[in-house]
Amino acid sequence: MKIILLGTGDSPGTPVIGCHCKTCEDARLKGWERTRFSVLIQNKGKNILVDTSPDLRTQLLKAKVDSVEAVIWTHSHYDHFAGFGDFYRVQTNVNVYTSGEVHEDIERFLQFMKYRRIEVESYKPFEIAGIRFILGDVNHPPLRKAHGVVIEWKDFKIVISGDTNKDLPKTTIELFKNPDLFIVDSIAPEGFRLRKHMNAEAAMKLAEEIGAKKTVFTHVGHFYPPHDEASKYYPLGHDFQTFYFDEEKELDSFF
Ligand SMILES: [Zn+2]
Ligand SMILES: [Zn+2]
Ligand SMILES: [Zn+2]
Known part of the structure; x- marks a missing residue:
């Protein structure tokens, strides 16, 4: 199994349109960027997406x-659903999993699309x-519902x-406790x-707590600060960073 961080940016992405801060200028100058949020999970030729970034088309093409x-x-x-339409035209038979509340809220934007709506309850495995x-339920005001995702495969x-x-x-x-990887x-x-x-x-404190x-x-x-500098001090992810999980290998050698 493989996990690829397709997009590691916040909602405007980096560089931000019209922003000339040190980080955005560094990104333009050196040609790096942070696209919007999607995570790709690949197992036995199957592709599962956690969120559908507005940058999804280029992300999927690049990930082949x-x-x-x-x-x-x-x-x-x-920034977490808008790219759904990017593959809807080429593929309409997609199962979409989330809570009833999140389905309802996103459906108001995507009312012209039909997809396989699968409602799941928090804390119940599928x-x-x-x-x-x-x-699991997380806290992202003012939204009434937002989730974190636990992925379990082999050990x-x-x-x-x-x-x-x-x-x-x-x-x-409790649900989040003892992960091999915390994104x-x-x-x-x-x-x-x-x-x-x-x-x-706060993120490091939570990582420690779980x-x-x-x-x-x-x-x-x-x-x-610009990525090269900031990544000396923080465990910053980057677009297309890939994590490999292989049951044959030792636990500490899967990165
Ligand atoms: Zn976001
Ligand atoms: Zn900026
Ligand atoms: Zn958000």
Whole structure:
């Protein structure tokens, strides 16, 4: 099994249109970018997406994905669902998993599309292509519902926090415990006071609390210094960073 961070940016992505801060200028100059949020899970030729980024078309072409088995939506913000239409025209038989509330909210935007709507309840496992998934509720105001995603395959556990602030329900903290990999929302460095997201300090504290073996930051904004500099101090993810999980290998050698 393989997990690819297709997009590790926040909602405007980096560089931000019209922004000339040090980080955005560094991105333009050196040609790097952070596209919007999607995670690709590949197992035995099947492709599963956690969220459908507005940048999905270019992400799927670059990842050489021919068809998508299933989509899981974490919440109803534009930067997490808007790219769904990018493969809808070429593929209409896609199963889409999320809670009833998130389905309802996204359907208002995608009312002209029909897809296989699969409603799942938080904390109840479901299976896609031999992988176990569990949604947990997180806290992303003002949304009434937003989810993190637990992925279990063989002996591995991977947790995607989804967009969330640091005030997670206790049940979710329990659900998230002891992952091999924690892919966590950390939009800005410490010192930023945030209502909807976590800063680096809160993300690391949560990683410690749940006992994550490895942590990678995603949903990263231009508030951090340029990538080369910031990645010396923070476990910043980058677009197309890939994590390999192989049952044959030792636990610590799958990265
Ligand atoms: Zn977001
Ligand atoms: Zn900027
Ligand atoms: Zn969001």
